[in-house]
Amino acid sequence: MPAELLIHQLSRLYTMAPDADGLGEVADASVAFSDGQLVYVGPASGAPDAMEVIDGRGLIGMPGLVDCHTHAVWAGSRADEFAQRLAGARYSDILEAGGGILSTVRHTRAADAATLTASARGRLAGMRRRGVTTVEIKSGYGLTPNSEARILRAARAASDIIRVVPTFLGAHTVPTEYRGDRAAYVRQVIEQQLPLCAPLAACIDVYCDRGAFTVEESVAILSAGKAAGLKVKAHAEQVAYTGIAAAAAELGAVSVEHLERLDAAGVAALAAHGTVAVLLPGAQLYLKDSAPPVAALREAGVPMAVATDLNPGSSPVHDLWTAATLACILQGMTIAEAALGITRHAGMALGRVDLGWLGTGSVADLALFAPPPGEPPTISSLIQHMGGSRAVLVIQDGRRIYEPGVDSLDR
Numbered sequence: 232m233p234a235e236l237l238i239h240q241l242s243r244l245y246t247m248a249p250d251a252d253g254l255g256e257v258a259d260a261s262v263a264f265s266d267g268q269l270v271y272v273g274p275a276s277g278a279p280d281a282m283e284v285i286d287g288r289g290l291i292g293m294p295g296l297v298d299c300h301t302h303a304v305w306a307g308s309r310a311d312e313f314a315q316r317l318a319g320a321r322y323s324d325i326l327e328a329g330g331g332i333l334s335t336v337r338h339t340r341a342a343d344a345a346t347l348t349a350s351a352r353g354r355l356a357g358m359r360r361r362g363v364t365t366v367e368i369k370s371g372y373g374l375t376p377n378s379e380a381r382i383l384r385a386a387r388a389a390s391d392i393i394r395v396v397p398t399f400l401g402a403h404t405v406p407t408e409y410r411g412d413r414a415a416y417v418r419q420v421i422e423q424q425l426p427l428c429a430p431l432a433a434c435i436d437v438y439c440d441r442g443a444f445t446v447e448e449s450v451a452i453l454s455a456g457k458a459a460g461l462k463v464k465a466h467a468e469q470v471a472y473t474g475i476a477a478a479a480a481e482l483g484a485v486s487v488e489h490l491e492r493l494d495a496a497g498v499a500a501l502a503a504h505g506t507v508a509v510l511l512p513g514a515q516l517y518l519k520d521s522a523p524p525v526a527a528l529r530e531a532g533v534p535m536a537v538a539t540d541l542n543p544g545s546s547p548v549h550d551l552w553t554a555a556t557l558a559c560i561l562q563g564m565t566i567a568e569a570a571l572g573i574t575r576h577a578g579m580a581l582g583r584v585d586l587g588w589l590g591t592g593s594v595a596d597l598a599l600f601a602p603p604p605g606e607p608p609t610i611s612s613l614i615q616h617m618g619g620s621r622a623v624l625v626i627q628d629g630r631r632i633y634e635p636g637v638d639s640l641d642r
């Protein structure tokens with residue numbers, strides 16, 4: 232029986248498969264699909280017959296990209312605040328005036344489900360245009376049981392655009408009305424938000440930092456989430472060192488994220504527990520922060536992922552390729568590390584070993600890219616040229632979800 236669809240003679244394919252050498256690079260490669268499944272990945276010479284054939288010459292094939300850390304459901308805009316900060320205002324002053332995350336919480340609480348879903352779908356459509364087929368979306372701008380659940384429902388409703396992995400982040404910040412009684416808010420997260428949100432989410436996350444939640448509060452919340460069947464993640468060691476990265480790793484966290492202030496003991500804990508380090512160079516750039524210890528993570532063999540951290544304040548970054556480029560320039564990743572960071576390692580950061588690679592046991596997600604004009608069709612071209620390449624076909628679960636097609640100028 233012929234395959235349904237054959238992408239034939241790609242100039243370069245990177246399978247990112249766990250058992251491949253390096254990035255699983257194959258020149259003159261083909262990929263075939265039938266019934267929503269991958270049925271062939273390999274050299275064009277061995278490709279099956281197919282009912283429909285797409286010419287891949289001049290193009291680069293990658294597994295569908297995975298953006299493993301975003302806050303893509305929110306309402307309101309903080310563009311004015313950005314302008315104020317450029318003019319010299321401090322974030323603490325903006326917060327005091329009810330801006331910053333507090334303004335996003337206010338607008339998100341006031342938005343109805345349809346509004347939240349519509350804006351999230353628009354953001355996910357933008358990601359899809361860049362070859363992303365899986366996005367993790369955190370709640371955390373509601374901070375009440377009903378509004379946190381509404382955000383997770385909006386995230387799930389947007390999964391008609393690309394695959395969504397929802398994460399419950401009720402412990403994103405202490406809401407204004409609980410500033411005098413943090414313990415009561417932690418209890419609300421565990422006793423009221425979690426029972427409502429756990430059935431809507433795959434993972435639980437906390438923002439453990441100076442000015443946010445303590446290690447003790449974070450461990451209590453993450454432990455409750457884990458007991459409710461959620462995978463554990465944590466915003467860790469970003470503004471101040473707290474020790475949460477090691478504590479979360481010991482709890483069995485799939486990932487810890489940010490890590491600008493991760494220390495040697497933290498690196499060792501991640502290595503010992505197989506926890507993925509998720510690096511967020513967009514936040515580093517916007518906050519003019521220092522880099523996480525990439526060399527030490529590499530040395531210890533910790534898998535590293537890269538994500539946009541898309542949010543309306545500290546990382547309004549929509550393009551995962553840009554995040555990969557910034558991870559190389561600002562954080563010292565190699566091209567190969569950044570490429571794995573937006574594919575298979577990003578899948579691992581979601582506890583999903585089927586995401587971000589192509590082969591037996593993977594999802595059937597493929598993205599095709601035209602390199603920047605005049606550049607060779609390689610991953611180095613895609614990462615070196617910020618915004619210079621474009622997706623020309625995106626396939627999720629064996630089905631075409633985005634296809635602007637190849638311009639004759641692309642080849």
Ligand SMILES: [Zn+2]
Nearest residue numbers: 300302466540
């Ligand atoms: Zn974040």
